[in-house]
Amino acid sequence: MSDTEELLFDVSNGVATITINRPDKRNSFHDDMVRQWVAWLDECKTRGDVQAIVFTGTEGSFSAGGDTSRFKGKSEQTPLEAKAGMTANTQSLARKVAEIDKPIIAAINGMAVGGGLDLALMCDVRVMSSGARVAETYAKMGLIPGVGGAWFLPRIIGEAAALDMFWICHWVDAREALQLGLVNRVFPEDSFAAEARAYAEQIAAAAPLSVRFIKRMVKGARDTDLHSHLDALSSHIALVRTSNDHKEAVAAFKEKRTPTFTGT
Structure with missing residues (x-):
């Protein structure tokens, strides 16, 4: 402290x-x-x-x-x-x-x-x-x-x-x-x-990259049009799909366990 x-x-x-x-x-x-x-x-x-x-x-x-x-x-x-x-x-x-x-x-x-x-x-x-x-x-x-x-x-x-x-x-x-x-x-x-x-x-405890990208998209949506929002979204999702957190989430789901996220 x-x-x-x-x-x-x-x-x-x-x-x-x-x-x-x-x-x-x-x-x-x-x-x-x-x-x-x-x-x-x-x-x-x-x-x-x-x-x-x-x-x-x-x-x-x-x-x-x-x-x-x-x-x-x-x-x-x-x-x-x-x-x-x-x-x-x-x-x-x-x-x-x-x-x-x-x-x-x-x-x-x-x-x-x-x-x-x-x-x-x-x-x-x-x-x-x-x-x-x-x-x-x-x-x-x-x-x-x-x-x-x-x-x-x-x-x-x-x-x-x-x-x-x-x-x-x-x-x-x-x-x-x-x-x-x-x-x-x-x-x-x-x-x-x-x-x-x-x-x-x-x-x-949620996947850090997902949480932060969601925050960015929600906040940014106030000041952008739908087409720009969807364009940015496609870029972000391309990143999170290749993240270790996404791989861990998929593995944990298959193995019926709680995932451990690292923010990478």
């Missing part, structure tokens, strides 16, 4: 877990934490023992977003200074997440609000504790989503539902989040950590 006290990093069973560890601040984050987060994601990109990545929080909170106690002085910044600060710091995390072709899972163990919810939205999939709640409260604060929430949320739950969340600023419980498609799974509060971990390990 590696940590900076406020941000914890652990790798085991193919899963890297990055945990916000500021329970006294409702797991809010600040620029120094974001820089460390980005560095660990860079490490995860190349580590062979990392096949999936989990974002979560400690002690009943996922994240309350940016640490407002560190906002002092930011209101006096010029527009250019504010823009440069957002680009170099908080937004760098969303950009780094977009570079990662390994699965990233948000384990929403408790309250996630504003930038904290945006942090979950930038992940590929989300699992949620039955006792957790989420909200987008920017309109109540005279702000707008600065970490990509207005880009991610409509793509996940649809434009009208996203605008409803942004404008009304209401709390969404686990049941409504599942109905909206905001989260993929809801696990009981008392077993959430174990079930979220098992979910991540199940993804990490």
